[in-house]
Amino acid sequence: MTEDQIDALLPIVKKRLRITFTQVDDDIKDFIEEGGAFLREKAGEIDFSKDSHTLSSIKARSLLKEYCQYAWNGTTAFYGIDYQSEIIALQILVAQEAFSNG
Template identity: 45%
Template sequence: MDYRVDDKLLTQVKSELQITFTERDDSLRKAIQRGMAFISSRVGPVKFVGDTETEIVANDLLMNYCRYYWDGYRQMFPIDYQSDILHLQILNGSSRRSFNEAKAD
């Protein structure tokens, strides 16, 4: 899966974390990519930008992952957000199943 971080997503994360400087943008992009990979490895392929419920929940989870990463508590994220990860697994599975059923018709 491609974990490309566009400028809009980077800006969103920086705003969420209240980061105003640009010196660590490369490091922050890597953190975002790691978050995308971590979340996708638990819930399956998912988009992190968009207006569907699944995309909004995935984006919120990514923002929280980045917060934990930035603050140096990445190892606690799976524990603290276990129920949110499970919720996203269910949402993502349901939306992918609906998509596949619609595609088969």
């Protein structure tokens, strides 16, 4: 994920975390990068941009925000377990969209 992509996702994630101050932006950017890598490892190439409105992008952004919530709370060890079915659903969406696009 590029720095521009992370910067674009920062306000979305901060809204989910209910954070209005900037002192922890670097930490949140790290969470976004780590969460994006985790989800790409599980499901393949994903477009997280807020301008993309494919089902996989919408689900991926939702899962990324939840990953960041877990990271904020220091509980990422439980994220994969708690969201296993949602991650599998994302895998299926990414595969379906790749198949449809040929």
